[in-house]
Amino acid sequence: MTKCGYVSVIGRPNAGKSSLLNWLVGEKIAMVSHKANATRKRSNIIVMHENDQVIFVDTPGLHETEKLLNQFMLDEALKAMGDCDLILFLAPVTDKISHYEAFLEKNKKNTKHLLLLTKIDFVSNEEVLEKMKEYEQYSDKYESIIPVSIKKATTHADILDVVVKHLPEHPYLFDPEILTTDHLRDIFKEFIRESIFENISDEIPYETDVLINKVEEKKNVDVIKATIIVQKSTQKGMIIGKGATAIKRIGKDARVKIEKLTGKKCFLELFVSIKKGWTKNKEGLKDLGYDID
């Protein structure tokens, strides 16, 4: 009998959740940013480990917030936590233990979890051991504690062996060939959003979204039309940039990521449109797919 189950990946914004999943699946699917709060929705990333299937659920970070869009994001994380076979809690090695304590409180169903100490390439081995000792006071709470660095590690097995151990015996839930249940157009959207995070500073990326208007998959080329949605006209100016340099850079960066994933040429056409205050009211958020109860 094979093992198969859902594993939610939880931790504060910027803990390294999306990076870890891209690394485990060996393909760039989830968007990554050095800025916090880039991931907005849940996303399934499927990793086969020997004969077993792990369905990882990438989530936005756990954080305190008043903003409506961030409330949606927090809800996404909490839902994923309440509805899985196992949680991976990611704690950057330099973080205070209080983030973990806050997570324990939010884990209402006491779902089993592994504690992953991430980004250990930032510190010495002694510091890693010290941190592990500090967490030991909660050893009855977690199943295992595993130090990781995606910049240094060479094998996935250390993590996947332990993950699989805690999954139920179950037939595969998805075709073992697929890497994600996300639609290709949603991945394209995330790549464009990621490029906006990389190229545009300040708060603007947080008040920006992307709508994919059209994807035409031809034999040798994908033709994609997408609209970047901003909140006000000054932001539109920033996204376009002087002589349209900013939007050209965003388009080029996104195209490179898309072509790398699909292995095909991509023709990407970007538009910019203003949707006044879309992050500030429920209707505006709903129109862009962020449904708040």
Ligand SMILES: Nc1nc2c(ncn2[C@@H]2O[C@H](COP(=O)(O)OP(=O)(O)O)[C@@H](O)[C@H]2O)c(=O)[nH]1
């Ligand atoms: N040095 C180092 N940086 C990392 C590691 N994992 C993630 N990062 C960086 O941390 C930042 C946040 O990563 P991301 O995956 O977007 O975090 P998320 O918000 O939890 O999904 C990015 O700039 C990553 O490149 C790691 O193991 N080592």
Ligand SMILES: [Mg+2]
């Ligand atoms: Mg993320």
